[in-house]
Amino acid sequence: MKRSITRLLMAPSVILLLVWMIVPLSMTIYFSTINYNLLYPGRNNFVGWMNFEFFVTDPGFWIAVSNTLILLGSVLVITVVLGVALSALIDKPFFGRNIVRVLLISPFFIMPTVNALIWKNMMMNPVYGIFAWISNSLGLEPIDWLSNYPLMSIIIMVSWQWLPFAILVFVTALQSQDTEQKEAAQMDGANGWHIFRYLTVPHLARPIAVVVMIETIFLLAVFAEIYVSTGGGPGYDSTNLAYLIYNQALLQYDVGVASAGGLFAVLLANIVAFFLIRAVGKNLTV
Amino acid sequence: MTLTQQRKLKTILVGLASWAVALLLFFPIFWMFITSFKTELQAISVPPQLFFEPTFENFSIVQERSDYLKHAWNSVVTSFGATILALIIAIPAAYSMAFFPGKKTKDILLWMLSTKMLPAVGVLVPIYILSRDYGLLDSKLGLVIIFTLMNLPIIVWMLFSYFKDLPKEILEAARMDGATPWDEMIKVVLPLSVGGIASTGLLSIVLCWNEAFWSLNLTASEAAPLTAMIASYSSPEGLFWAKLSAASTLACAPIVIFGWFCQKQLVQGLTFGAVK
Numbered sequence: 001m002k003r004s005i006t007r008l009l010m011a012p013s014v015i016l017l018l019v020w021m022i023v024p025l026s027m028t029i030y031f032s033t034i035n036y037n038l039l040y041p042g043r044n045n046f047v048g049w050m051n052f053e054f055f056v057t058d059p060g061f062w063i064a065v066s067n068t069l070i071l072l073g074s075v076l077v078i079t080v081v082l083g084v085a086l087s088a089l090i091d092k093p094f095f096g097r098n099i100v101r102v103l104l105i106s107p108f109f110i111m112p113t114v115n116a117l118i119w120k121n122m123m124m125n126p127v128y129g130i131f132a133w134i135s136n137s138l139g140l141e142p143i144d145w146l147s148n149y150p151l152m153s154i155i156i157m158v159s160w161q162w163l164p165f166a167i168l169v170f171v172t173a174l175q176s177q178d179t180e181q182k183e184a185a186q187m188d189g190a191n192g193w194h195i196f197r198y199l200t201v202p203h204l205a206r207p208i209a210v211v212v213m214i215e216t217i218f219l220l221a222v223f224a225e226i227y228v229s230t231g232g233g234p235g236y237d238s239t240n241l242a243y244l245i246y247n248q249a250l251l252q253y254d255v256g257v258a259s260a261g262g263l264f265a266v267l268l269a270n271i272v273a274f275f276l277i278r279a280v281g282k283n284l285t286v
Numbered sequence: 287m288t289l290t291q292q293r294k295l296k297t298i299l300v301g302l303a304s305w306a307v308a309l310l311l312f313f314p315i316f317w318m319f320i321t322s323f324k325t326e327l328q329a330i331s332v333p334p335q336l337f338f339e340p341t342f343e344n345f346s347i348v349q350e351r352s353d354y355l356k357h358a359w360n361s362v363v364t365s366f367g368a369t370i371l372a373l374i375i376a377i378p379a380a381y382s383m384a385f386f387p388g389k390k391t392k393d394i395l396l397w398m399l400s401t402k403m404l405p406a407v408g409v410l411v412p413i414y415i416l417s418r419d420y421g422l423l424d425s426k427l428g429l430v431i432i433f434t435l436m437n438l439p440i441i442v443w444m445l446f447s448y449f450k451d452l453p454k455e456i457l458e459a460a461r462m463d464g465a466t467p468w469d470e471m472i473k474v475v476l477p478l479s480v481g482g483i484a485s486t487g488l489l490s491i492v493l494c495w496n497e498a499f500w501s502l503n504l505t506a507s508e509a510a511p512l513t514a515m516i517a518s519y520s521s522p523e524g525l526f527w528a529k530l531s532a533a534s535t536l537a538c539a540p541i542v543i544f545g546w547f548c549q550k551q552l553v554q555g556l557t558f559g560a561v562k
Binding site: 007009023027094103104105107108111112113122127128133137160169221227249259263265270 | 297298300303304305307308311312313314315317318321331332333334375376378379381382386388394398400401402403404406407408409410411412413414415416435439442466467468492495498499502503512513514516517519520527530531534538541542544545550552553
């Protein structure tokens, strides 16, 4: 009897998530095999693999795949490395530590569209931006970030948003580090770097795994930053898969090709997730 | 130099370095904030102005031009609506998995997490078409449904890790008195985990408030929350940085302040309790 009640309590969540996963996904699979353009309704014949061929041979496809992976990899490295360094830096008490913490984590709560617009305009604008002013003051030629280094600009924006998250997690994790162990190591003559390298970093292995997993979920789907700052351009230089598919579906109205692209995104996410879930799943105590 | 002096010096240096980095990273937010009190001319002046006579004009212009209050209301309704709905659905599931775990509980939890791995863009087209066909395009209800489903896995996980930490003895005592699982949940577990439920809710609200993919793609003028309203300032119709800053400040201030107060809970939530 008890079994059935507990199942009943779980049912709404499980059923809803199942529907949420299966219905749209099967529709995507179906759309990807038919000719379906919102501009030409009523011509929805079966076309087999054509949409996939079309999507894969799109000049932007491989650029978008590599941009997606470069964005993911760069932001992961930047946030984890700087996150570990900064959280180790603010681990011990100093004057105003709480305020420093609040300042450091704030960018995480800025919405992506605001993030992109602040950076695009007030920071990176080649004429009136802060960066241009700094370059000029140093006697250098100002850089037009969004035109010349579009992907790097996106990486900077996204890293700025996610570095606080890494810091937040690592700071929390460091508080549970064994101080006695550290003191003992100090007594034995270990210097700061040794303690950091051989005690702190191993202690952070699990939090790092968690940060990598969570960030990956969100970073594979970066969209708003690109949408409001570079619009994927110039050319395809800052287009990732998410943006390329959006472009196919809602700007070119080609549902068939966009669906095929959506399945590629799902495939890519699954390849990445397969390794991550296995690596991190072990670390999550259930 | 003695050892204590050395240590003191080190603390000061660490403090200075930390402050420098913190101010650097916070600078864009600070700059957005003060730019919102400038005139448009001051906003684009070279060299940038740090001291000026503040004006509050931008805020009223933002309200007039893009109806800030309507979009703020949309953000509030969708964030709170989706959060409350998700909590109602998730609490029984998390309770049942935490207190009556079966062989498959761990698998179900990992499967739920894996639905978060499904990139939204993979289902953009069907969701768009379904929303269109059911009249949920550009509607708050549509966003509430999507936000609920989007955050449900995280909410179940987070509640699960809170419930799991409750002392089992209390439940056993209640069971001795003949309470059914349903009674236990309502009368024993819920009152004991108000804190956990509250911080789960906070996390969900933050995630909904800042969600941009679905709100940009599924809403237009009527139901657009603040994330989408801000995007309308990206059009290159001139340099309206002061107004952009004012709109951004208004859009972010509530959630940033909110975030300052519950940073710790947010970590536990986002890491599914794996980092404490």
